[in-house]
Amino acid sequence: MKLLNYTSRYLAFLLLLLISVWAILFYYAMLEEIYDSLDDGLENQKFLMVERAAEDPSILSQDDPEFKKHIYNFTPISKENYQNFKESYRDTLMYMLNEKDFEPVRVYESAAIYGDEYYKLKIITSMVEEDDLVHDLAAYIIGLYLILLASILFLNNLLLKRIWKPFYFLIEQLRKFKIEKGESIVIQESPIEEFNLLNSTVEKLTQKSTNTYIAQKQFIENASHELQTPLAISINKLELLLEKNDLTESHSQDIATVLDNLERLTRLNKSLLLLSKIENKQFEFEEVVSFAELTKHIVADFEDLAEHREMKIMIASNQELKFQINEDLAIVLLINLIKNSLIHGKKGELIKIDILPDRWHISNLGDPKSLDETSLFERFAKAGSNKRSTGLGLAIAKAIADRYSINLSYNFKGAHIFVLQFPKT
Numbered sequence: 001m002k003l004l005n006y007t008s009r010y011l012a013f014l015l016l017l018l019i020s021v022w023a024i025l026f027y028y029a030m031l032e033e034i035y036d037s038l039d040d041g042l043e044n045q046k047f048l049m050v051e052r053a054a055e056d057p058s059i060l061s062q063d064d065p066e067f068k069k070h071i072y073n074f075t076p077i078s079k080e081n082y083q084n085f086k087e088s089y090r091d092t093l094m095y096m097l098n099e100k101d102f103e104p105v106r107v108y109e110s111a112a113i114y115g116d117e118y119y120k121l122k123i124i125t126s127m128v129e130e131d132d133l134v135h136d137l138a139a140y141i142i143g144l145y146l147i148l149l150a151s152i153l154f155l156n157n158l159l160l161k162r163i164w165k166p167f168y169f170l171i172e173q174l175r176k177f178k179i180e181k182g183e184s185i186v187i188q189e190s191p192i193e194e195f196n197l198l199n200s201t202v203e204k205l206t207q208k209s210t211n212t213y214i215a216q217k218q219f220i221e222n223a224s225h226e227l228q229t230p231l232a233i234s235i236n237k238l239e240l241l242l243e244k245n246d247l248t249e250s251h252s253q254d255i256a257t258v259l260d261n262l263e264r265l266t267r268l269n270k271s272l273l274l275l276s277k278i279e280n281k282q283f284e285f286e287e288v289v290s291f292a293e294l295t296k297h298i299v300a301d302f303e304d305l306a307e308h309r310e311m312k313i314m315i316a317s318n319q320e321l322k323f324q325i326n327e328d329l330a331i332v333l334l335i336n337l338i339k340n341s342l343i344h345g346k347k348g349e350l351i352k353i354d355i356l357p358d359r360w361h362i363s364n365l366g367d368p369k370s371l372d373e374t375s376l377f378e379r380f381a382k383a384g385s386n387k388r389s390t391g392l393g394l395a396i397a398k399a400i401a402d403r404y405s406i407n408l409s410y411n412f413k414g415a416h417i418f419v420l421q422f423p424k425t
Contacts (some may be wrong), residue, residue, distance in 0.1 A: 008156050012149055019148075023141045027134070034128055036105075040087055042108035045072075045123050053114050055146060060114060067094065067124055069233060075120045077111065082118035085111035094124065094298045116352055166190035170199060178281070179213050202373055231266050235259060268392070274332070278399045281325040289329070291321040292355050298334050299353070303340060310347045313338065317354040323422050325404050335392040335401045337418050344416070352415075361419040370412035377408070 043082040053060050060074045067073065077085070087110045106127045109337055112119045132166045166188045173185040185206055187199045238259050243251060277283065306313050323330075343352045345364035351363045377398035399409035407421040 011152055019145050027137055038127055042123050046110050050112050071124050073122045077118050077120045079118055082111045107274050111396045166195045179210055227269050231262055235262050243265055275396050275399055283329050284400050286324050286326050288322050288324050289327050292359055313351045313352045319356050321355050329400045333397050338398040341392055360421050363415040363417040365415050373410055375412055
């Protein structure tokens with residue numbers, strides 16, 4: 001969810017809560033004001049009725065307890081009742097002819113004196129129906145909430161989006177940023193201090209990361225090159241030394257052992273350099289590669305090794321599998337998996353390869369026990385006792401697979417199975 005929508009969601013919830021609380025408080029405050037206004041009007045009506053009685057005493061004798069003719073009623077009471085009488089206001093229902101239904105009215109009861117006579121005075125007046133008031137208020141509140149919500153969304157998509165534009169511009173720059181290309185991100189100036197601080201901080205971090213990456217890349221390449229040269233010279237001189245006939249058998253064996261170690265060191269150096277380049281994303285060029293065709297060529301190249309180990313490689317299922325990847329890395333990936341099966345497979349057994357539209361897997365018979373999956377793809381982890389192995393083959397395969405979001409997994413079902421599960425495109 002985008003930041004603006006995330007903020008809008010909480011604003012909408014908070015606004016709903018505030019308006020609901022405000023509506024309840026406003027309803028009771030308005031109701032109190034209505035009652036206060038009605039009560040003041042009824043009390044004023046009482047004084048008007050007393051003044052009218054001085055001009056027209058006949059109204060005092062009109063007995064209308066049901067309020068069918070008038071909105072008032074005078075009832076004679078004793079002096080004692082007059083002295084102890086307490087004014088009161090109450091709500092009740094009365095049948096209204098115009099509505100043909102019972103409607104709420106406000107009744108005011110008070111005591112009045114005229115000459116030597118005492119009266120209880122009742123006055124009624126129509127009042128606001130609370131259910132109608134609640135209904136109307138709810139409709140207006142909902143309308144107000146929708147208008148405010150629409151205003152917030154409008155501001156978010158117009159004003160706030162413009163304010164947050166430098167932030168989204170920076171996010172887009174970071175999304176496109178590739179450290180291996182050595183390009184710097186473009187910073188957009190903003191009148192907001194926090195955005196400028198964020199921009200400058202990100203710019204410094206990316207520049208520092210780029211410089212560190214370049215220095216590391218140069219160091220690895222230089223170190224690999226510097227190691228490769230003396231190794232090649234040493235191997236060459238030792239091979240020349242072996243060609244001399246004046247060496248004893250013991251000396252020849254010692255030199256051969258040194259040569260094996262130097263050659264292993266050479267392979268290790270090359271593997272570490274390749275692994276570093278993969279992790280640093282130095283293989284930028286990508287193209288759509290047919291893994292079916294690639295597998296055929298690699299299997300053909302390994303026929304001699306398979307024959308030497310009395311093994312056979314069979315492509316059991318050969319469906320079309322195409323994926324966008326650096327072709328050199330795809331070759332290294334398949335070579336390492338096929339070579340791993342040849343080296344650790346059982347002599348005289350079959351290596352089976354299945355190629356499906358979204359999956360490539362290879363199986364071989366070898367050690368009858370499952371390998372340790374927790375350390376299988378780690379550097380220098382060795383599944384067998386082959387002294388010539390660098391322990392980096394599966395680590396390199398895993399690094400290539402992770403580089404292109406390919407899931408490389410291992411499982412054991414009577415045979416050792418390595419599976420490349422390609423992402424859906």
